Amino acid sequence: MTTVRNADETRARLLRAAFDEIYEHGYQGMRVDDVLGRTGLKKGAFYHHFPSKQALGYAVIDEVLYGFMGERWIRGMAEDGDPIAALESMIDQMMEQYGDDKKFCGCPLNNLAQEMAPLDEGFQERIERTFSAWIGVVADALRRGQENGTVAEHVDADAAATFFVAAFEGCVGLTKASQRRDTFDACRRQLSVYLQTLRATADAADDPPSTAWRRP
Amino acid sequence: MTTVRNADETRARLLRAAFDEIYEHGYQGMRVDDVLGRTGLKKGAFYHHFPSKQALGYAVIDEVLYGFMGERWIRGMAEDGDPIAALESMIDQMMEQYGDDKKFCGCPLNNLAQEMAPLDEGFQERIERTFSAWIGVVADALRRGQENGTVAEHVDADAAATFFVAAFEGCVGLTKASQRRDTFDACRRQLSVYLQTLRATADAADDPPSTAWRRP
C-alpha cells in the first residue's frame, strides 16, 4: 500500500480530531496521543504541523471553532426579515447540531471559554474574538430589524445580542449540567419570552425602555 | 514548635485549598501536590483523609459548594417580600462574591459543571443536586411572590427559576470569557428586563402568558 501524502489534509485531520477530543475531554483533558490515535498518525506528523499542544489548541479556535460558529450564524441571520424569528430558529438549529449522543457536551466554544479563559491569554483573546464576532452578527441583525420595524427602537442592540448569547450559552450549560433535555425545554420557552420583549409593538414603536414591558 | 493536631480542621483546610485550586485551574488542572503546598501538609495527611483525588473532588461539591450556594441563596430569598427585587439583589451580591482579582474565574459551581458533568457521573449527580437545590429555592420564592401578589399568576415558577439560574450563569460565563466587567453590566440590564416580565401587573394579575409582556 502506498501511503498518500497530503500536508493540508493531514493538518485538517489533526485539527478535526483535536476538536473532537477537546469537545469530549476539555483542552487540559485532551491527550496528544489520543489525537494521534484517532487519526492513525504519529508524533512525527503532529510536531511537524504544530510546534506544541498549545499551538494546536489555538489553531482549533482560529480554524475550526471560529468558522463553525461564524458560518452558521452569519447564514442563519442573513435574511432581512424578522431577526427575532431567526434567533428562535437558530436556537433549535444549534441544539440539533450539538448532537444526541448519550452524553450532552454543550457548546464547544463555551466549554473552552469556561475552562481556559482565565488560564491562558492566548486562549482568552481567541475566545473573546469568536464570541464578539457572534454577538456582532446578532446585533447587526437586530439593527436591521429596527430598520424594518420588527424590533423595537428602544432596544440596545448590542446589549440585547450580548445577553442573548449569554443566556443561550447558560441554557445549554445548565442542560449539560443536568444531562436532561427537559431542562433545555424549560429554559427555551423563557428565552422566547425575553426575545419577544424586543419586538416592536404595533401601536407604539418608540416606547421608552423602562415601561416597554409594562402597562402605562 | 509543637505541631497541633486537629483532624477536622486539617480536613477542612484540605477542602478549602482544593476548592481554591479547582476554582483557578479546574478539577483536571488541580494538582494534589499544589493543594498540599497551599496547606503545608504532606501526602500522608491527604490520603489519610481522602482515598483519592476523585473523592476530594466529590467532597468539595458536597461539603463546600453545596453549602456555599445554598447558604447564600436560602438567606437571600428568605424574606417574604418581593422575590424579584431579591433576585436582583442576589445578582449583585454573587458577583461581588466572585471577587475582583485580576482574573475573573466565574462561578465555581458552573465551572465544575461545564468541565466534569459529561465526564464523571459522580460529579454530574452532585452538580445536578446542587443546581436543583438552588433552582428550588428560587422557584419557592417566586411561588410565595405569586401568593403575595408581586409575581404574575401565569408565570411557571419552576421554568422561570430554571431560566434565571441558566441566564445568570450564562452572563457570568460570558463575562469570564471576555474578562471585561462591562460585558456583565450589559447582560445584567437585560436580565432585569426578563425579571420584570415576571411581575404581576397592577390592573390584571391573571393575564394569559402570551400577552403579558405585550399591549392588548
Place this chain on the structure above:
DNA sequence: GTTCCAACAGACCAGTTGGTCTGTCTAGTT
C-alpha cells in the same frame, strides 16, 4: 507513666505525557 491508635511525615514508585531527535520515504524539480 504506659498504652494505643488516629494523625500525620516523607521517601518512593509506576504510569503517563508533552516533547525531541534521528532517520526514512514521498512528491515534485531539474
Place this chain on the structure above:
DNA sequence: AACTAGACAGACCAACTGGTCTGTTGGAAC
C-alpha cells in the same frame, strides 16, 4: 535519473502525577 525539501515514522526521554508504604508522633484513655 538524480536531487532536494517537505512530510512523516517511531524510538526515546525527562518531568510530572496520583498513589503507596513504612515510619514517627501527638494526645486521649486507663
